[in-house]
Amino acid sequence: MEKSKSKKRRILVSAILTGALAMTGCAGAGSAVSQAPGETGQVAKKTKLTMWAWDDSFNVKAAKLAKDYYEKEHPDVEIEVVSRERNEIVGKLDYGLAAQAYENLPDIVLVEDYEIQEFFLKYEDEFAELSDVLDYSEFMDYKTSLVSREGRCYGIPFDSGAAVMFYRLDLIEKAGYKEEDMEDLTWERFIEIGKAVREKTGAYLLTVEPKDLGIIRIMLQSAGKWYVGPNGTDVDIEGNQVLKDAICIYKKLLDEGVACTALGWDEFVSAFQSGKVASVVSGCWIASTIQESEEQAGCWRVARIPKMGSCPESVNASNIGGSSWYLLKNKGNVEEAKEFMAGTFGENKEFLNELVGEINLVSTRKDAGSLPNYQTPNEYFGNEVILRTFAKVAEEVPGVNYGLNTYDAEEQLSSELQSIINGSDVDEALHRVQIKVVSIIGDAAGHPLKISQIS
Known part of the structure; x- marks a missing residue:
């Protein structure tokens, strides 16, 4: 639709120019083409900016709202x-x-927080530094560190990936439980409830994706751990007790019939929109996708994620996903892109408040809690003020260094996970994963090798 309109505008402008030039030929050299009030002898030309994003109900919707606003x-x-x-x-x-x-690239691109540091390492002179247009002290410290490298800030922090548990109260109640039973759970208690829900309603309590280990990531960060150590380069898989416990919980979720598997995003979404599963443990950003099922309005509630009962460090707060906007310095329109992004996602509280209402955005600005829409009850979720819960969780997320190779590590782990589910020794499997991931990450200076380079 937008391309069609643009084409029509170009044809119209061309026709006007042709006519104007013809008039110039009749009137003599003193006449000029005027395309904008107050401008003589100049043709007004639009600056075109291109944005890339994923997830039509959240990130893409936010980008389109910013486009319309600006x-x-x-x-x-x-x-x-x-x-x-x-x-x-x-x-x-x-x-x-x-x-x-650069002709095949956008001016502005959304990049997930797990992946940006590798781009910084490989293409350090391709992203625009933004300290001249944003005051980064106004953003949450953990998010600022994710968009920075060597003291320079390159990203416009967007959403928090604060992890929460969404659940179907109607199905939970059929299994004999109440809202208060879903508060401050351990994963062990979650499994007990899940068995009852499965028996009484036929619904699973959770969906897991064998190729996208989001649940394991949530468990790890709830205890302040990751696949790498605090420096972001030392592989921390073999001997990582939190990771081992998380894998054992993952296995038990499947063994006890509490969780079902989904292959890819579409199956994951279909599982909760169709009623196949009674809860979603994911980032707060999934709320907008849950709300697409209008017939389930009023059935859903929000609670904190379960913590790992076997791990004293684990808390009922974690993070999954989250992303930020980046401007490509060598694309050619960086100054215009800076003005656009600073005037919308960066500093415009009116626009950010609109996003809170439209997509349940949990902003990573420190003052986001004062936005009016943060105080608004959400009818879809039983009139709960869900954004208040999201914001509290975001403040309590344990910080970790994601390093450069989160998805490479998970690719190796997922290849071993099925053998663990089938009964293989967890310690031996993690030993194999450790060796493979060390090969991928390379030396401690941070020069990663690609999987294809491993013999």
Whole structure:
């Protein structure tokens, strides 16, 4: 639709110019083409900015709202929002920057927090530094550290990935439980409730994805642990007791029939939208996708995630996902892109408040809790003030260093996970994963090797 309108505008402008030039030929050299009030002899030209993002109900929707908001006040700017899968964005960005094929790249791109440090390492001169347009002291410290490298800030912090548990109260009640029974759970208690829900309603309590170990990531960060140590380079898989406990919980979820598997995003979403599962343990950003099922309005509630009862360090707070916006310095429109992003996602509280209402955004600004829509009850979730819960969780998330290779580590772990589920020794499996991931990450200075380079 937007492309069609643009084409019509170009045809109209062309026709006007042709007519104006013809008039110039009749009137003599003193006449000029005027395209904008107060401008003589100049053709007004729009600046076009392109944005890439994924998830139509959250990130892409936010980008389109920013486009509409900004274009109303800036008719000289045209913004195109392109929706792609996250993996496609990563691949195209990596390839395009390596080839310096800027004509095939956007001006603004959304990158997940797990992945940006590797881009900084490989393409340190490709991202625009933004300290001149943003006051980073106004953002949560953990988020600022994720968009920074060597003391310089490059990203516009977007959403918090605060992890929470969404659950179907109607199905929980059929199994004999109440809202208070879902508060401050351990994973062990979660499994007990899940068995009852499965028996009484036929629904699973959780969905897990064998190729995307989000649940394990949530458990790890709830205890302040990751696949690498605090320096982000030392592989911490073999001998990592928290990881071992998380894998054992993952296995028990499947063994006890509490969880079902989903292959990919579409199956994951279908599972809770169809009523196949009674809860979703994920980032707060999934709320907008849950709300797409209008027939389930009023059935859902929100609580904190379960913690790991076997791990004293684990808390009922964690993070999964979260992303930030980045501007490509060598694309050519970086100053215009800075103005647009600072005027919307960066510092515009009116616009951020709109996003809170439209997509349940949990902003990583320190003052976000004062936005009016944070205080608004959500009818879909039983009139709970869910954003207040999200914000409290975000403040309590244990900080970890994600390092450079989260998904490479998970690829190796997921390949061993099925053998663990089938009964293989966990310690031996983690030993094999450790060796493979060390090969991928490379030396301690942070020069990662690709999986294809491993013999």
